[in-house]
Amino acid sequence: MKMYSDPDWRLRTRGLCKSYGRDEGLVRAVDEIHLEVAVGETVAVMGPSGCGKSTLLHLLGGLDRPTGGEVWLDGRRVDNLSERGLAQVRRESVGFVFQAFHLVDELTAQENVELPSLLAGCSPAIARRRATDLLDRVGLADRARHLPAGLSGGQRQRVAIARAIANDPTVVLADEPTGNLDSVATPEVLRLLEDLHASGLTIVVVTHDERIAATADRLISMRDGAFVDETRLTGGTTGALGALVGLGG
Amino acid sequence: MQQEVLLAMLAKEPSHGYQLRARLNEALGALGEAMNAGQIYVTLGRLEKAGLVTCERAAGLADRPDRKVYALTHAGQDRVTEWLTEVDWPKPDLVEFHLKLVAAAAAGLADPISILDAQRRELLRRLREAQRAAMAEPDASAAGLLLEGAVLRLQADLRWLEACERKWAGQRRQR
Numbered sequence: 011m012k013m014y015s016d017p018d019w020r021l022r023t024r025g026l027c028k029s030y031g032r033d034e035g036l037v038r039a040v041d042e043i044h045l046e047v048a049v050g051e052t053v054a055v056m057g058p059s060g061c062g063k064s065t066l067l068h069l070l071g072g073l074d075r076p077t078g079g080e081v082w083l084d085g086r087r088v089d090n091l092s093e094r095g096l097a098q099v100r101r102e103s104v105g106f107v108f109q110a111f112h113l114v115d116e117l118t119a120q121e122n123v124e125l126p127s128l129l130a131g132c133s134p135a136i137a138r139r140r141a142t143d144l145l146d147r148v149g150l151a152d153r154a155r156h157l158p159a160g161l162s163g164g165q166r167q168r169v170a171i172a173r174a175i176a177n178d179p180t181v182v183l184a185d186e187p188t189g190n191l192d193s194v195a196t197p198e199v200l201r202l203l204e205d206l207h208a209s210g211l212t213i214v215v216v217t218h219d220e221r222i223a224a225t226a227d228r229l230i231s232m233r234d235g236a237f238v239d240e241t242r243l244t245g246g247t248t249g250a251l252g253a254l255v256g257l258g259g
Numbered sequence: 260m261q262q263e264v265l266l267a268m269l270a271k272e273p274s275h276g277y278q279l280r281a282r283l284n285e286a287l288g289a290l291g292e293a294m295n296a297g298q299i300y301v302t303l304g305r306l307e308k309a310g311l312v313t314c315e316r317a318a319g320l321a322d323r324p325d326r327k328v329y330a331l332t333h334a335g336q337d338r339v340t341e342w343l344t345e346v347d348w349p350k351p352d353l354v355e356f357h358l359k360l361v362a363a364a365a366a367g368l369a370d371p372i373s374i375l376d377a378q379r380r381e382l383l384r385r386l387r388e389a390q391r392a393a394m395a396e397p398d399a400s401a402a403g404l405l406l407e408g409a410v411l412r413l414q415a416d417l418r419w420l421e422a423c424e425r426k427w428a429g430q431r432r433q434r
Contacts, residue, residue, distance in 0.1 A: 058425075201394055220417045221410065224387040231376075241380045243387050251388055251409065252293020 020084060020212040021047040021070060021181050027078035028065050039065040041235035042079070047181070052203075052213040054226035062235040063216040064185055070214060071104045071183045072096045084180045101130060105174030105182040109189035111166045113158040119145060119169045120154040126176040144172040148202055164195030171202055175211070182206065184215040188222055200225060262302055263342040266311060266331065270339050273330035275317075276300055288402020289392040303329055311335035353419070360423065364430070371427040379420050386413040 028040040039062045047053050055063045068074040070081060072088055081089040088099050100106075113122050120141050127137035145154050148168040158166050167187060174182055187203070188196045196219070203225050207213060215222055223229050224243065231239040268279050280299055284291035306312045312335050317328045331339070356378070363369040389409040396403035 197394070200390070204391075204394065220383065220386060220414050221390060224383055224390055229383060239376050241383065243384055251385065251392065252290055 018048060019046050019082070020049050020051070021045070021214065022082040023070070023079060024082075025079035026066070026069060026076050026081065028062075028069055028074065029077050038235045040069060040076070043235075043237060045070075045230075045237075047212060047214060050207075050210045050212055051228065052207045052215070052226045053228045053230065054223040055214070055216045055230045055232055056218055056223050057216075057232035058218070061232045063232050066232070067183050067185050067214065067216050070181075071106060072100050073106075101126070102177055103180040105177070105179035107167070107171055107174050107182065107184035107187045109186035111158070111163075111170045111190070113166060113170055113173075115158055118155050118157055119150060119161065119165075122158070122169055123172045123176055126173060130177050140176060141172070144176060145169070148172045162195060163191045164198040167191060167195070167199050168202055171199070171206070175206065179211075181212045181214060184213065184217075186217055186219070187215065188217070188219045196221060262306055262311075263338065265299065265302055265306065266335050266339045267342065269312060269329055269331045270336065273328050275326070275328060276303060279303075279329075286401065287405065288396055288400055290402065290405060306335070311338055357423075360427065364427070370431075372424060372431065375420055375424050375427065379417060382413055382417050382420070386410065386417065389413060 023043055023045045026040055026043040026045070027038065030037045030039060041062070043066060045053075045066075055066065057063050065074065069076050069089075072081075072091075076089055079089070080087055083099065083103055088096065091099065106112075114125070117125070120138070123141035123144050124134075124137040127140050128134065132140070142151070142154065145151050148171060150165060150168055150172070153161060153165060153169075158169070161169065167190075171187075174184075184203075188199050191199060200221055203213065203215070203222070207225065213226075215226065217223055227242065227244045229241045229243055230237050231241075264283075265279060268274070268282055274282075276299055280296055283294060283299070287294065303312065303314070307314050307329075311332055312329050313332055314327050314329050317326050360371040360374060363374055364371045389406055393403055393406035393410055396406065
């Protein structure tokens with residue numbers, strides 16, 4: 011299994027499966043997925059609702075256990091860890107971003123971002139300093155004392171992203187990060203994801219927002235639990251931008 | 260370059276070709292690179308022949324090869340006025356693409372789904388490009404709006420491809 015611990019790959023799966031029910035009622039939500047995500051790569055998984063993309067993300071982040079196959083994170087097999095081991099991986103190596111933000115409503119933006127550092131055993135002073143830096147990075151230094159209810163949707167998601175990267179995760183997993191945002195707030199989150207990508211973070215995002223998908227290096231289409239198409243979006247310009255707005259030609 | 264755009268720019272004041280080019284570049288931002296500069300002179304030549312602009316040699320600087328000054332004629336002015344009130348809106352060629360899918364499926368020449376996949380790949384690459392260019396524009400830039408238009412149209416086209424795919428995938432299951 012040396013191959014699967016190759017340090018060039020941040021995240022790999024082999025024959026990953028998740029099924030529910032049995033016999034005629036058997037549903038293969040995730041069906042033999044092989045995925046390799048390189049260090050610093052952003053991969054988007056797109057597909058219709060119910061294609062299994064959220065289930066896949068949960069398996070990758072250890073929020074759920076596969077019924078078959080393996081998940082390797084940073085050269086270490088994680089799908090067969092104990093509950094405690096898996097919880098530690100989720101806390102220290104994975105940053106989650108959810109459609110519904112999942113911020114703690116009773117805590118300020120600052121306190122929400124401090125939380126992962128405190129849970130990882132940092133001193134309150136270090137957690138506070140780190141949270142201040144992160145909020146500054148996502149452009150919300152002046153909103154640190156606001157409760158989530160006092161923030162716009164785009165701002166809430168930016169706080170959630172700051173929280174997701176608080177412990178320098180190995181990989182950020184995002185589930186429909188713009189799913190609850192309008193067309194004005196979406197670019198805020200797009201810009202932030204582009205920044206994180208540029209800073210070398212490894213990101214896997216499942217979405218049906220074409221604009222989020224277009225920020226990825228690689229786009230995978232998923233149907234009925236399986237990957238059906240893969241596109242590399244990087245490299246070269248299409249030269250079609252001018253024609254698109256009616257220039258040239 | 261659409262003739263009326265140059266006419267409308269000349270409506271402000273008589274200009275050299277390179278001045279028109281600079282103003283177009285400013286209005287288009289990153290997209291200005293997609294514009295073929297030679298096209299401006301070809302278009303100006305056509306406009307002159309059609310009697311919509313006049314062209315006079317100006318006593319410009321000796322190291323400036325382009326010393327012609329273009330100005331609107333009365334007919335040119337009329338054309339600009341008319342153009343500004345038109346509500347023409349060019350459409351992407353949906354008919355051609357749609358017929359391509361129908362014909363490919365009918366003749367068994369190609370799988371509509373793989374045609375759709377290829378088209379989506381191309382549109383996503385363009386979307387990525389347009390989006391990056393839009394984000395690179397400063398907040399106050401007017402060219403950012405133009406790029407936003409490109410982004411939104413691509414998004415609409417991609418959604419249409421999704422609808423096409425649902426339909427054709429459904430047909431395939433029935434066969």
